[in-house]
Amino acid sequence: MDGTDAEVIEASWDDPSVFAEVFHRYYPTVFAYVMRTVGHPDGPDVAADVFVEAYRSRRRYDTSYPNARGWLLGIASHLVGTHYRRKARLRSVPVDETIEGDFADEVAERVDASRSTILTAMGSLRPTEREILSLFVFADLSYREIAQALGIAEGTVRSRLNRSRTKLRNLMAGSNEHRERGQEAPDA
Amino acid sequence: MHDDPFEVLRRLAGDPVPTDADRQRALARLEHAIRTETPRSRFRWLTPIAAAVALFVVMVGVMLVTRPTAVEAALGEIATAARLATPQEIPTGSFLYTRTEETSLGITEQGDLIGIEDPVAYLLPITRQEWDNGDFQQLTITTHTPIFFDPVVEAAYYAHGWDRSDGVGETVTRQLTGITSDLATTNWPTNPNDLKQALDDHASQSGSDLPLDIQVFHLATNLLRGTNPTPALRAALIELLAQLPVTIANQTPDGSITLTITYNQPPATRDTITLDAQGHLIAETNTILQAANSVPAGTNTYQATHTVPIIVNSLDTPDQ
Numbered sequence: 001m002d003g004t005d006a007e008v009i010e011a012s013w014d015d016p017s018v019f020a021e022v023f024h025r026y027y028p029t030v031f032a033y034v035m036r037t038v039g040h041p042d043g044p045d046v047a048a049d050v051f052v053e054a055y056r057s058r059r060r061y062d063t064s065y066p067n068a069r070g071w072l073l074g075i076a077s078h079l080v081g082t083h084y085r086r087k088a089r090l091r092s093v094p095v096d097e098t099i100e101g102d103f104a105d106e107v108a109e110r111v112d113a114s115r116s117t118i119l120t121a122m123g124s125l126r127p128t129e130r131e132i133l134s135l136f137v138f139a140d141l142s143y144r145e146i147a148q149a150l151g152i153a154e155g156t157v158r159s160r161l162n163r164s165r166t167k168l169r170n171l172m173a174g175s176n177e178h179r180e181r182g183q184e185a186p187d188a
Numbered sequence: 189m190h191d192d193p194f195e196v197l198r199r200l201a202g203d204p205v206p207t208d209a210d211r212q213r214a215l216a217r218l219e220h221a222i223r224t225e226t227p228r229s230r231f232r233w234l235t236p237i238a239a240a241v242a243l244f245v246v247m248v249g250v251m252l253v254t255r256p257t258a259v260e261a262a263l264g265e266i267a268t269a270a271r272l273a274t275p276q277e278i279p280t281g282s283f284l285y286t287r288t289e290e291t292s293l294g295i296t297e298q299g300d301l302i303g304i305e306d307p308v309a310y311l312l313p314i315t316r317q318e319w320d321n322g323d324f325q326q327l328t329i330t331t332h333t334p335i336f337f338d339p340v341v342e343a344a345y346y347a348h349g350w351d352r353s354d355g356v357g358e359t360v361t362r363q364l365t366g367i368t369s370d371l372a373t374t375n376w377p378t379n380p381n382d383l384k385q386a387l388d389d390h391a392s393q394s395g396s397d398l399p400l401d402i403q404v405f406h407l408a409t410n411l412l413r414g415t416n417p418t419p420a421l422r423a424a425l426i427e428l429l430a431q432l433p434v435t436i437a438n439q440t441p442d443g444s445i446t447l448t449i450t451y452n453q454p455p456a457t458r459d460t461i462t463l464d465a466q467g468h469l470i471a472e473t474n475t476i477l478q479a480a481n482s483v484p485a486g487t488n489t490y491q492a493t494h495t496v497p498i499i500v501n502s503l504d505t506p507d508q
Contacts, residue, residue: 016222023218027211035204044206048214052221062389064375074393128397137197144414152398152406153459155474155490158292168193 005068009061019058023051026072033073036138037080046083050076073139077131125164132157133164260430262445269443270467271423276416278499283319283326284416285500290314290492294334294354309487310345311335312354319503320416323365326503330359371410378420380427387428401432402451402459409461412469416497422467438462444470450477468496 003011005022012019030050035043053075054068061071125133135141136157143157206214278284291313313332318325333356336342345351377383384404391403398406408425411417417425429447438446443465450458456478462471474490500506 019222020215020218023215027214028206031206031210031214032204036201043204044210044213047206047210048217051214051218055218055221060389060393062374062386064373066373071393133194133197137194138201144410152403153409153472153474153490155290155292155492159489162292162294165193 004066006061006063006066009058009068010063012055012058016055019055022054022068022072026069027051029069030072030076033076033134033139034080037134038083042083046079047076049079053079073135073141077135080134081127081131125167129160129164132160136161259434259436259447262436262439263426263430266443266445266463266465266467267423267426269465270426271419273419273422273466275419276497276499278321278416282499282501283321283324283503284497285495285506286318286320286497287495288316288318288492290316290490291335291488293487293489308341309337310341317505319500325364326361327364328359328361328505331355331357333357371407372414376411376421376424378418378424380424380431383421383424384428384431398453399451402449405429405432405434405449405459409459409469409472412461412463412467413472413494426463426467446471464496466496468494470494470496 005025008018008021008025012022027047031044031047034047034050037043038046050072054072057075061068065071132146135146136143143154143161146152146157276284291311294310294312312334315330315332317328320326331354334342334345334351334354336345351357377386387404387407388400391400391407408428412422412425432449434447434449436445437448437460444462446460446462448458448460450456456476458475458477460471460473460475461469464470471493472491473488475486475488477485479485498506
């Protein structure tokens with residue numbers, strides 16, 4: 001059906017099948033965001049869950065928002081966090097440690113060794129820092145949009161992103177230094 | 189490797205595209221959810237009622253126990269003035285102009301600045317000018333000379349070219365079209381209680397781990413800062429602030445008021461906003477209350493002053 005996202009969602013209150021239109025409009029966007037943050041093999045399932053969760057929450061959608069992209073990405077961000085917490089519980093170890101370990105392990109499997117450093121380093125970020133970073137890097141939201149989406153000050157977004165950038169840069173530099181030393185060692 | 193880590197991440201992330209099989213499986217799950225929802229939905233109407241009752245009980249309890257009458261009185265006066273203001277409509281070819289002077293705290297981690305053992309901090313001031321007519325935005329950002337707490341750090345900063353990466357002394361102008369935000373395009377309620385509920389709902393969808401009151405405070409601040417609210421909405425936002433656990437930090441004879449809200453998640457932080465007598469947001473600060481990442485307690489990690497928005501007829505910097 002035509003109409004804004006809000007009109008489609010409102011129509012789905014009475015005719016649930018209409019909600020499939022939201023899926024057709026945003027599945028590629030949500031899929032791309034989730035795959036960038038979760039990857040294989042769980043990414044496609046999480047992306048599918050986003051629309052099931054959105055469907056179940058559709059009556060809480062504020063129809064004064066004509067565009068549902070931010071709402072869906074907010075749900076996606078929440079489910080990505082839930083995904084890592086669930087995996088942590090399954091392994092029965094402290095949640096924070098496992099979130100970091102899982103994230104690092106999974107992304108490291110998806111890239112070559114020279115670049116896994118930076119993604120491993122993402123595992124060292126706090127969950128809130130990672131959430132902001134993900135929305136900035138993988139969803140291309142601006143400082144102000146992230147601030148609005150998460151209900152935090154723009155300055156907080158900026159300082160957390162600066163901190164994340166510094167952490168990642170340090171770890172990249174440290175890894176390069178380590179590699180360079182490792183390459184020099186045999187000659188010594 | 190000198191790549192910006194965020195750019196590396198973007199490159200690594202690529203642009204994943206779902207296969208037809210991915211799409212079909214996801215759609216099948218959604219359709220299954222649609223087919224199986226009906227039996228459970230009969231009871232779902234109880235949830236919002238229970239939530240509304242719980243919220244009402246909490247609000248009544250909070251109002252009875254901690255009703256901040258001084259805050260309500262002070263904000264009530266400003267809200268009345270805001271409600272009586274003439275709506276600020278932007279004629280065709282004109283723009284709403286705002287100038288912001290802001291300073292953010294930059295922090296490096298240990299060893300990041302070569303030659304300096306300890307983490308370092310410095311203040312980076314910028315001037316941000318914004319012209320906005322709803323469909324079009326022009327942003328001009330000038331980055332000023334940083335302020336250092338240690339001359340050794342200052343010397344290392346320039347020696348390693350960090351001034352270039354921070355864009356010190358540069359002015360960048362961007363013109364944007366078609367940029368809208370949910371906050372700006374939403375028709376927010378103008379009854380403060382309804383508005384509070386709407387912002388609670390908006391915040392609860394954010395996934396943020398901040399307390400709800402803090403999130404609502406930030407949303408209200410964002411609305412006052414960047415969306416040219418109508419007089420009725422501005423008044424409702426100010427009345428809504430009185431429902432939050434804010435305290436008055438300062439009041440001046442010209443009628444402006446500075447409000448403070450504090451939260452204790454580590455690191456504990458205090459946010460302040462200053463409203464003028466008509467309810468315009470004219471200043472804000474974020475202050476860290478516990479030392480963290482080499483930043484001493486009491487440091488402002490962000491501070492900004494905003495001019496009251498004015499209508500201008502060109503994209504030149506107006507004389508003020």
